Amino acid sequence: xxxxxxxxxxxxxxxxxxxxxxxxxxxxxxxxxxxxxxxxxxxxxxxxxxxxxxxxxxxxxxxxxxxxxxxxxxxxxxxxxxxxxxxxxxxxxxxxx
Numbered sequence: 001x002x003x004x005x006x007x008x009x010x011x012x013x014x015x016x017x018x019x020x021x022x023x024x025x026x027x028x029x030x031x032x033x034x035x036x037x038x039x040x041x042x043x044x045x046x047x048x049x050x051x052x053x054x055x056x057x058x059x060x061x062x063x064x065x066x067x068x069x070x071x072x073x074x075x076x077x078x079x080x081x082x083x084x085x086x087x088x089x090x091x092x093x094x095x096x097x
Contacts, residue, residue, distance in 0.1 A: 002054070002078060004066075004087035006041040011060050011094030014039045018058030022047055022078075052078045054087070061092040 002022075008014060020043050021034035035045050037058065045054075053075040054066035065075035068091050078085060 002045040002047050002085045005089050007089045007091050009091050009093050014041055016059040021055045022052045047080045049080050062095055064092050
């Protein structure tokens with residue numbers, strides 16, 4: 001599994017829900033999975049083995065990818081190979097007015 005924490009930087013917070021999703025790292029139009037994001041921001045994501053890019057979708061915030069980017073092509077590839085993966089905190093920022 002992949003675990004981490006989403007940390008809002010201002011904005012409405014995580015009370016409105018959200019999701020943590022993933023793309024196969026080879027293509028943004030490839031396989032996609034998602035899990036709900038708890039209000040405390042801590043998540044565990046049971047991804048199968050492979051190379052993944054993680055996306056964070058939270059109402060009131062910019063679409064963000066791990067690690068701290070809004071651009072898919074700049075996202076860090078996460079390698080899942082059986083052992084648990086602990087990610088650094090992901091900061092998210094309010095959608096600009």
